[in-house]
Amino acid sequence: MSKDNERDLGVLGDDKCPPKMVLTHDQIKARCKRFLTKLIVNKSPKELADYLFELAYYIAKQGDAKRLDVAIEDFDEKYHHDELPDTEKK
Numbered sequence: 001m002s003k004d005n006e007r008d009l010g011v012l013g014d015d016k017c018p019p020k021m022v023l024t025h026d027q028i029k030a031r032c033k034r035f036l037t038k039l040i041v042n043k044s045p046k047e048l049a050d051y052l053f054e055l056a057y058y059i060a061k062q063g064d065a066k067r068l069d070v071a072i073e074d075f076d077e078k079y080h081h082d083e084l085p086d087t088e089k090k
Contacts, residue, residue: 017069019067019070023069028068028069031069032068032069035076051079054075055072055079058071058075
């Protein structure tokens with residue numbers, strides 16, 4: 001394993017990894033895993049379905065080159081602070 005793969009990249013929301021840093025598929029997966037697991041454990045099935053729909057809609061609508069972990073973090077901040085347009089969150 002290379003030194004880059006061993007580096008602690010943290011998890012979503014911890015500011016350990018700059019948004020423009022290039023990461024491998026496995027590194028992005030590791031950053032997202034804890035966040036998504038926590039989401040699944042702490043939300044009801046209805047809340048989870050609503051959240052995942054809004055997340056998919058948000059990512060599809062963005063059309064930019066953000067890494068998946070950065071897009072999820074941006075969405076989560078807006079979702080929990082009611083900063084999404086009414087057409088994206090009901």
